[in-house]
Amino acid sequence: MREDLLFLYQNLIKEEYEKLECSNFDFKDSSSFLRKEDILRICGDRKDVMEELQKRGLLVPFQEDRFRTTHFDLMFRLVYIRNLEHQRPIPLEHRIVMREELVPDFGTYKFTTILPEILPEDSEKEITIEAVSQSLSKRYTGLSSYQYPIIKELLLGEAENLAIVAPTASGKTITFFLPVLIQAISRKLKAVPGTSSILVYPRKALERDQLQNFLRFVDAANAVLQRNGIEAITIAIDDGDTPEAEIQNGDTFRKLKCVECEDELVVSFKDGTPLVSCITCQKEYPYLLPTKKEIRQNNPSILITNIHTIYRRLIAPDTVGIFEGLDYVIFDEAHVYTNYFGGHVSYITKLLRYVANQNKRYFLLPHSQTRGSLSVPLLELILRIYSILTIKGR
Ligand SMILES: [Zn+2]
Known part of the structure; x- marks a missing residue:
C-alpha cells in the first residue's frame, strides 16, 4: 500500500479507537463511529484520498455519513453474534486494546x-x-x-x-x-x-x-x-x-514444485543414481538427494x-x-x-x-x-x- 495512505489509515484507526474508548467500546453507540468531517480533517481535506480509502475497502460506510475502519468493522462482526437467525446481534464479552509495534525496516x-x-x-x-x-x-x-x-x-x-x-x-x-x-x-x-x-x-x-x-x-x-x-x-x-533406496522411476518427490515452471518434481534413474527432475520442463536437480x-x-x-x-x-x-x-x-x-x-x-x-x-x-x-x-x-x-x-x- 502507498506509504501516505498507510499513515492516514493508522491515524484513522487511532481516532476511531479514541471514540470507541469514550463510548465504552459500545459499537452500537453512534458517537463511536468516525464522521465524514473527522476523516476529512485527518486526510487534510482531501476528498480524493477519502474516496481512495473507501475504494480499497479500508473505510466502511454506514448510514448518516458514519464510517468504520475495516479493522474495527471486523472486530464488530467478531464480537456481535446471533445464535438464532432472526435474533438481533448480541455482543460477546470483549476487550479491545490498541498497541503500537515497530515494523522491521526490511531492505535497509x-x-x-x-x-x-x-x-x-x-x-x-x-x-x-x-x-x-x-x-x-x-x-x-x-x-x-x-x-x-x-x-x-x-x-x-x-x-x-x-x-x-x-x-x-x-x-x-x-x-x-x-x-x-x-x-x-x-x-x-x-x-x-x-x-x-x-x-x-x-x-x-x-x-x-x-x-x-x-x-x-x-x-x-x-x-x-x-x-x-x-x-x-x-x-x-x-x-x-x-x-532407503527403493525408489521407483517416475515417483513424485515430496510433492515439490519446479523452481522454473512450478510443475511437479519426479525421481528418475541416471546411471543407476536417482535424479530429481521436473516432469514438464525437464530441469534437473542433481543437488537434491532423494x-x-x-x-x-x-x-x-x-x-x-x-x-x-x-x-x-x-x-x-x-x-x-x-x-x-x-x-x-x-x-x-x-x-x-x-x-x-x-x-x-x-x-x-x-x-x-x-x-x-x-x-x-x-x-x-x-x-x-x-x-x-x-x-x-x-x-x-x-x-x-x-x-x-x-x-x-x-
Ligand atoms: Zn519445470
Whole structure:
C-alpha cells in the first residue's frame, strides 16, 4: 500500500479507537463511529484520498455519513453474534486494546553493501558474494536492522547459542538461512566435505514446505557455483518418509514444485543414481538427494530433519558420522519442545554436542505467535533476547 495512505489509515484507526474508548467500546453507540468531517480533517481535506480509502475497502460506510475502519468493522462482526437467525446481534464479552509495534525496516542493509563486510577475507569472496546475492535477490532486497547484527554475529562465530522470538513475517527464516547458505558455499569453495547445517522441524509438512522455500535459493546459488567450476551445495530431507533406496522411476518427490515452471518434481534413474527432475520442463536437480542411501553416502551440505530422526542417526554407527563438524544446528518452531518432549530434545542435543566437533554452534529459533512475544515491540524483544543469549558460557 502507498506509504501516505498507510499513515492516514493508522491515524484513522487511532481516532476511531479514541471514540470507541469514550463510548465504552459500545459499537452500537453512534458517537463511536468516525464522521465524514473527522476523516476529512485527518486526510487534510482531501476528498480524493477519502474516496481512495473507501475504494480499497479500508473505510466502511454506514448510514448518516458514519464510517468504520475495516479493522474495527471486523472486530464488530467478531464480537456481535446471533445464535438464532432472526435474533438481533448480541455482543460477546470483549476487550479491545490498541498497541503500537515497530515494523522491521526490511531492505535497509543492501546485500551488495553488507556482504563484503561480513564475509571473511579470502580469495573466493567474490564468488560467495555473487552466489548469495543472486540467490537471495529472488525474494529479498536486503536485511533489516534487527536481522543484520544477528547474522553478523552468527557468521563471526561469536554466538554459541542464540534464540530469536519474532512475529510471523518478520524475517526469521532469512536470519538463519543466510549464515547457513554462506557456510555451505564456503565449504564447497574450500572443498571441505560433510554436512554443514542441520535444520530441525517439528512436523514433516513443515520440513517439506521449507525445502520448497529454500530450493530456489539453493538453485540460484548453485548456478553461480557451477559457472565458476565449483561443486554444488546439496540439500536433503531425512525423516520417516525418506525411502532407503527403493525408489521407483517416475515417483513424485515430496510433492515439490519446479523452481522454473512450478510443475511437479519426479525421481528418475541416471546411471543407476536417482535424479530429481521436473516432469514438464525437464530441469534437473542433481543437488537434491532423494534417498537415505544417497544421504549416507554424500552427507548433504544442508540437511532438513526432525529430532526423532536425529536420535536414530546418532545411535547407529553407520549414520552418526553425518553430525561431525557441523557449523549450525537450527531448531525452527522451537516453542513446541516443552515438557517431556522438551526433556527428550534437551537430551538429544547433548548427544549431538558430544558428537559434533568444536566447530558446532546452536541456533534455537522458537516460533513467534506466543503471547509473550507480541507483548513487547519487536525490536526491543529481539535485542533483549539476542543480548542475553550471546553471552558466552551462559
Ligand atoms: Zn519445470
